[in-house]
Amino acid sequence: xxxxxxxxxxxxxxxxxxxxxxxxxxxxxxxxxxxxxxxxxxxxxxxxxxxxxxxxxxxxxxxxxxxxxxxxxxxxxxxxxxxxxxxxxxxxxxxxxxxxxxxxxxxxxxxxxxxxxxxxxxx
Amino acid sequence: xxxxxxxxxxxxxxxxxxxxxxxxxxxxxxxxxxxxxxxxxxxxxxxxxxxxxxxxxxxxxxxxxxxxxxxxxxxxxxxxxxxxxxxxxxxxxxxxxxxxxxxxxxxxxxxxxxxxxxxxxxxxxxxxxxxxxxxxxxxxxxxxxxxxxxxxxxxxxxxxxxxxxxxxxxxxxxxxxxxxxxxxxxxxxxxxxxxxxxxxxxxxxxxxxxxxxxxxxxxxxxxxxxxxxxxxxxxxxxxxxxxxxxxxxxxxxxxxxxxxxxxxxxxxxxxxxxxxxxxxxxxxxxxxxxxxxxxxxxxxxxxxxxxxxxxxxxxxxxxxxxxxxxxxxxxxxxxxxxxxxxxxxxxxxxxxxxxxxxxxxxxxxxxxxxxx
Numbered sequence: 001x002x003x004x005x006x007x008x009x010x011x012x013x014x015x016x017x018x019x020x021x022x023x024x025x026x027x028x029x030x031x032x033x034x035x036x037x038x039x040x041x042x043x044x045x046x047x048x049x050x051x052x053x054x055x056x057x058x059x060x061x062x063x064x065x066x067x068x069x070x071x072x073x074x075x076x077x078x079x080x081x082x083x084x085x086x087x088x089x090x091x092x093x094x095x096x097x098x099x100x101x102x103x104x105x106x107x108x109x110x111x112x113x114x115x116x117x118x119x120x121x122x123x
Numbered sequence: 124x125x126x127x128x129x130x131x132x133x134x135x136x137x138x139x140x141x142x143x144x145x146x147x148x149x150x151x152x153x154x155x156x157x158x159x160x161x162x163x164x165x166x167x168x169x170x171x172x173x174x175x176x177x178x179x180x181x182x183x184x185x186x187x188x189x190x191x192x193x194x195x196x197x198x199x200x201x202x203x204x205x206x207x208x209x210x211x212x213x214x215x216x217x218x219x220x221x222x223x224x225x226x227x228x229x230x231x232x233x234x235x236x237x238x239x240x241x242x243x244x245x246x247x248x249x250x251x252x253x254x255x256x257x258x259x260x261x262x263x264x265x266x267x268x269x270x271x272x273x274x275x276x277x278x279x280x281x282x283x284x285x286x287x288x289x290x291x292x293x294x295x296x297x298x299x300x301x302x303x304x305x306x307x308x309x310x311x312x313x314x315x316x317x318x319x320x321x322x323x324x325x326x327x328x329x330x331x332x333x334x335x336x337x338x339x340x341x342x343x344x345x346x347x348x349x350x351x352x353x354x355x356x357x358x359x360x361x362x363x364x365x366x367x368x369x370x371x372x373x374x375x376x377x378x379x380x381x382x383x384x385x386x387x388x389x390x391x392x393x394x395x396x397x398x399x400x401x402x403x404x405x406x407x408x409x410x411x412x413x414x415x416x417x418x419x420x421x422x423x424x425x426x427x428x429x430x431x432x433x434x435x436x437x438x439x440x441x442x443x444x445x446x447x448x449x450x451x452x453x454x455x456x457x458x459x460x461x462x463x464x465x466x467x468x469x470x471x472x473x474x475x476x477x478x479x480x481x482x483x484x485x486x487x488x489x490x491x492x493x494x495x
Contacts, residue, residue, distance in 0.1 A: 032351075033161035035445040036420055036452075054474065056422055058160040058445050059351045 003091075004107050005116035010067040011091065012107065018073055018098045019107075023055060023064060026120040028090040032057040034083040039075040039096055046070065046099075048106050053096050055086065068106040070099035131177035132272045132332035140347055148245030150178040153349040160351035164447040167318055167356055168488070171278035172348035173339050180248025181271050181326060184255070186237045186263040195263040196230065196239060199255070201375065201394040203385025204239070207232045212298045212313055215383045216375050217243075217251055222396020222403075223371040224378065226251050227363065231300055231313065240311075242273070242324075244365045272332025277322030277356075280344040282493065285312070285323055288338060292323065296495040308335050317353065319360030319490045358453060359446045361414060361485025367425060368412060368441045368455060376403035377457065379412040410438060411463040414485035415454040415471070417478055422452040423471040429456055430470040430477065437462050440471065448488045458482065 003013045009027035012019045028034065036056040046052050046066035053064035075097050079085050085094040101107075111119060128151040137144065142153035153175065155163060166172055186192035193204040202215025212231040216224045226247040231240040243251045255265050276285055286293040289305040292312050300313035308331045316322040327335050339345050354364065363369045369378050374396065376384075381404065388394060389404055417423050422445050429438040443454030454471070462469065465484050470477040 032155065032159050035161070035447075036422060038421060056445065058164070058355050058447065059154075061422070061424060 003113060004067075004110035005113075005119075006065070006067045006110055007119070008065050008067075009120070010064060012067045012099075012110065014107075015098070017100075019068060019070065019101050020095045021052075021067060021097050021099055022095040023086065023090055024116070024120065025090040028086050028094075031055065031062060031086075032059070034086040036061075037079045037083045037086065037096070039077075039080060040072050042072050042075060044072045045102075046072070048103075055083075064096065066099070067110060068099060068101050069103050070101040072097050073100050074098040129178070131175055132329045133175045133177065133336055136333050136336055137175065137347075142347070142349060145350075147350055148178045150245065152178060153347070155349040155351045156347050158346055160349070160355065161447050163346060163348045163352035164355050166346045167278045167348055167352060168320065168448050169278070170344040170346075171276055171280040171284050171322075171342070172318075172352070173336060173345050174275040174277065174348050174353055175272075175336070176245075176275050176324070177272045177329075177332060178245035179273055180241075180243040180245060180251060181268040181273060182241050182243070182252065183233075183266045183268070184239045184241060184259070184263055185266055188237045189232065192237045192239050192263050195259050197388070197393065199258055199395060200228075200230070201384040201388050201397075201400065202230065203387055204230060206385075206387075209234055210299050210301065212300055212315065214380075216369075216380070217254065218375075218395040218400075219371055220395045221371075222374045222399035224365070224369045224373055224375060225254060225371060227365055227369060227380070227383070229313075229315075246366060268326075270329040272327050272329050272335075274325045274327070274332065274336060274339070275316050275322060276325065276339060276345070277316045277318040277320045277348075279321060279491065281320070281322040284339065284342045284344055287342070294495075295323075297321075297492040305335060306338060308338075310335070314493060317360070317362060318356040319362070319486055319488055320356075321491055321493045354442075355444060355447060358442050358444060358455070359448055359486060359488035360490060361455070361487065363412070364442060373412075373457075374400055374403055374408065376400055377408040377410055377412065407460055409460060410457045411460050412441070412455060412457050413463050413465075414483040414487060415440065415443070415456055415469070415480050416483040416487070417452040417454065417471060417480040419478055420451060421473055421478055423454050423473050423478060423480070427454075427456075428472040429458055430472065431462055432468040432470065434470065434477070437469070446487055453487045454480075455485065
């Protein structure tokens, strides 16, 4: 399946039965240089919309919300170690967590690439 | 909303340089340029950065002679103004009757007998000027220079860059100033700034501001720097941001800027709130602004509660963030004086979690001033 986005600039993409979650390249650009990322522990469960992670630039801290409900099965320690990766490859290597979805139907409520592009341009 | 914001003489230039603009002190100001806060910060420490600080309040206090003007100002500030030398600048604070700080300001003594120049914070200037007009005696007048521009050129290359257009600038010592031509632009050039680096603050006519900015930006070593990096630079330099680290409740002793109180004035008093301030000088204040180094990587920002190692609330963070030169989080805040010694273990409450931190000496990034 294709990549999906939330109004809060998270993305989710299915990969081998779990969902990879990150923040959009647009969000990373708006934040500016990322200097700190805090990720949840493996095994933690979230409902859609819960505070799940934190990303901070020099100036400000932003919450990252769970785009779908589920359990954290893997976190990307490399973005914690090198937060600047978020600015370099937000949509790829700088993913945040992998979630086992408890309600995959929630993906249907998210925006597709074209809809998000339009949303980001107008927000 | 944006219709009501004021614009500095560089507004159009900021936009043409691709700045992200935001309201600050009633002005539409550049927060960052395409380079970004982190690189702007590092560039300033490595080479030179140009800051538009035209939102700040420039004015003169004018009396019949220096004694008259200095005496009048000394009734409102605790600084030694009478003995301020011609061509010298000093930081002091405007006090309310409770000894709280209404603003921090720079005071310079010009060659014209009886004329002191002042520079106050943009966000405070209307209140400051109203207070000065209300409190100054009739024989000392406030003259505002609302139309003038003010640029700061900061960084280890600042002197070399400015000297290409104004050779005499290189000889000015820290906290001194001189009038000179920069190319064909008449300027008042003061050595100092708000980054901890060597540098200058340059006052020019409003209509010359863009021309001077373009001249300085044409140098390969100079980048335009926004308010975002201005804040991280001054935080690493251990300097206060009024309205955050200082306010109408805090005294200069609590604010750990007792150097703004002159030696003679400590004994004589004669400034607003002198009773409180002299008592704090003698007995120590109950709280003190200190530097804070969080031990992990998570920044603690303004408003974060400070606890003792035992979990008791002892204060609050007033500025905090990531220090690009330090390469980690830095902060400052007020703590109970008993916990204010450098090296004291404390905790910062960030998103409900207690983070280990230590009280630390400031500045976090070494000052590099030119003292001649």
